[in-house]
């Protein structure tokens with residue numbers, strides 16, 4: 001986010017890839033720590049580099065991030081009631097049914113008028 005610290009970058013910014021041989025297995029082992037931000041900056045940089053060129057690991061990290069976000073959400077709120085939604089929709093259906101009934105009740109009254117038989 002903030003690039004305030006820009007120290008110790010001597011010489012070539014492009015290091016040879018062989019100096020950071022992070023395999024996909026390693027990345028996915030580090031995924032949890034990476035998402036939690038518990039890795040040293042250097043390692044984070046390496047992981048980020050790998051993610052740029054590896055959609056598989058990138059996807060892995062993203063899914064871990066989403067899982068974490070989900071966990072925090074459900075921990076913060078208490079809206080993980082599975083039955084709540086169904087009850088709500090059932091109640092809505094009931095109220096809709098109430099609104100619909102008068103019209104259907106009205107129909108027989110009109111049909112009971114034999115006006116054309118005079």
Ligand SMILES: [Zn+2]
Nearest residue numbers: 024027054057
């Ligand atoms: Zn990978």
